[in-house]
Amino acid sequence: MDDEITVAELFAGVGGFRLGLEGYSDSENGWDLPKAGPFRTVWANQWEPGSDKRQFAARCYEARFGKGSVVNEDIEAVLNEYDAGERRIPDVDMVVGGFPCQDYSVARPLSQAAGIEGKKGVLWWDIYRFLRLQLAKSENNAKYCLFENVDRLLKSPAKQRGRDFAIILSCLASLGYSVEWRVINSAEYGFPQRRKRVYIYAERGADWDLEERLTGGVIARAFPIEEPEAVWSVTIPEDIYETSQSFNLGGKLSPFADAGVMVGHNALTCRVVEAYEGERSTLGDVLVPEEEVSEEFFVPESQISKWEYLKGSKSEERVNKTTGFSYRYSEGAMSFPDATDRPSRTILTGEGGRGASRFKHVVKCPDGRLRRLVPDELDQLQCFPKGWTNTGMTDGQRAFCMGNALVVGIPYRIGKEIAAEHHSCN
Ligand SMILES: C[S@@+](CC[C@H](N)C(=O)[O-])C[C@H]1O[C@@H](n2cnc3c(N)ncnc32)[C@H](O)[C@@H]1O
Numbered sequence: 001m002d003d004e005i006t007v008a009e010l011f012a013g014v015g016g017f018r019l020g021l022e023g024y025s026d027s028e029n030g031w032d033l034p035k036a037g038p039f040r041t042v043w044a045n046q047w048e049p050g051s052d053k054r055q056f057a058a059r060c061y062e063a064r065f066g067k068g069s070v071v072n073e074d075i076e077a078v079l080n081e082y083d084a085g086e087r088r089i090p091d092v093d094m095v096v097g098g099f100p101c102q103d104y105s106v107a108r109p110l111s112q113a114a115g116i117e118g119k120k121g122v123l124w125w126d127i128y129r130f131l132r133l134q135l136a137k138s139e140n141n142a143k144y145c146l147f148e149n150v151d152r153l154l155k156s157p158a159k160q161r162g163r164d165f166a167i168i169l170s171c172l173a174s175l176g177y178s179v180e181w182r183v184i185n186s187a188e189y190g191f192p193q194r195r196k197r198v199y200i201y202a203e204r205g206a207d208w209d210l211e212e213r214l215t216g217g218v219i220a221r222a223f224p225i226e227e228p229e230a231v232w233s234v235t236i237p238e239d240i241y242e243t244s245q246s247f248n249l250g251g252k253l254s255p256f257a258d259a260g261v262m263v264g265h266n267a268l269t270c271r272v273v274e275a276y277e278g279e280r281s282t283l284g285d286v287l288v289p290e291e292e293v294s295e296e297f298f299v300p301e302s303q304i305s306k307w308e309y310l311k312g313s314k315s316e317e318r319v320n321k322t323t324g325f326s327y328r329y330s331e332g333a334m335s336f337p338d339a340t341d342r343p344s345r346t347i348l349t350g351e352g353g354r355g356a357s358r359f360k361h362v363v364k365c366p367d368g369r370l371r372r373l374v375p376d377e378l379d380q381l382q383c384f385p386k387g388w389t390n391t392g393m394t395d396g397q398r399a400f401c402m403g404n405a406l407v408v409g410i411p412y413r414i415g416k417e418i419a420a421e422h423h424s425c426n
Contacts, residue, residue, distance in 0.1 A: 010097030020411030037419020098148035162254030177202040183258040187343035218417035228270035284340035286380035311336035352399030
């Protein structure tokens with residue numbers, strides 16, 4: 001097909017980007033997800049650090065997209081071979097991926113967030129390398145990119161706010177990309193989960209008008225915003241290593257707000273007020289009938305006080321086990337059980353398992369019993385088809401995959417706008 005957009009999916013997990021861009025039909029399961037456009041994923045990579053037993057996401061990917069659809073090896077090893085000419089990776093028009101975010105994730109305290117130099121955040125460099133290798137093969141490769149990460153990426157690290165994102169922008173600018181970025185809270189646009197993630201769209205050689213693009217680019221068309229009250233410019237340094245050393249050193253605030261556009265090394269950024277009047281869905285919309293919930297998901301009477309304690313507000317003396325110093329620990333109350341007439345909170349990788357937890361979701365059944373969410377519900381909170389991860393994984397593994405995944409409707413809506421623009425340019 002002439003107007004086909006071929007895609008490489010990095011850090012593919014269970015295929016959220018692929019599903020959003022390509023859609024999926026499976027009459028046996030009754031799944032029929034629409035395509036965003038003429039996207040075709042021709043190469044994917046997924047590897048969970050650790051043993052063979054940890055490769056359940058890649059196995060799910062293969063179960064859904066076919067044998068051989070994903071390369072289940074560490075991206076670094078794969079790229080070493082690609083670089084040395086010992087491995088073939090097809091030329092692609094688009095590169096997508098939600099790169100591992102543990103270092104930025106809100107699930108960890110700020111004091112432990114090492115940022116882009118941290119163990120996992122460093123995988124940005126594999127994306128950069130992948131793009132360079134593609135571009136070395138042909139200037140026409142990798143015209144489009146779509147990446148996803150936690151919103152803290154715009155602010156990290158704590159001592160040099162915004163440095164990591166400035167490095168990413170600087171890398172993309174050096175390869176000739178213009179960039180749009182946007183923090184999207186999925187619930188603000190009708191999805192059943194509150195999940196705030198930054199999406200980064202890059203297009204090679206695009207000469208956009210910065211101001212126009214801020215409210216009229218592919219992300220803004222997919223996820224409209226009100227006219228911003230104030231916009232400000234940020235100059236992205238050209239030297240990546242200089243940026244690492246000195247960008248916003250000592251600055252208390254990141255210069256990057258929730259929406260932005262960059263052309264050359266000039267960026268424009270603004271705060272965002274969402275403009276959405278469509279339908280809205282809630283946690284209650286994805287709950288399965290009670291007969292589909294097995295006994296292990298119900299909270300035993302004997303455990304309820306433990307859950308209540310963990311979910312409750314507290315202010316108590318604690319002792320740091322390493323230093324022996326005592327300190328006051330305070331936290332507010334979480335709603336317990338979770339409201340079903342609103343979108344859920346963000347689902348995290350630790351959502352599975354019986355143990356009491358502050359962050360796992362608990363809902364009240366019509367008969368008054370409390371229960372955790374089942375994996376079929378977690379699939380749907382991410383807008384995957386119900387049962388997508390039901391490919392031989394344990395419940396805990398299914399929850400882990402969904403905690404890592406993305407809201408499929410987001411790449412779908414952005415993909416539609418990319419396809420429309422691609423079509424009008426070709
Ligand atoms: C944030 S998740 C992305 C999930 C994906 N977007 C989805 O829809 O499921 C990042 C993924 O990168 C994978 N990963 C981590 N380190 C990797 C490496 N060195 N090579 C390849 N994949 C890696 C993780 O196993 C995880 O599935």
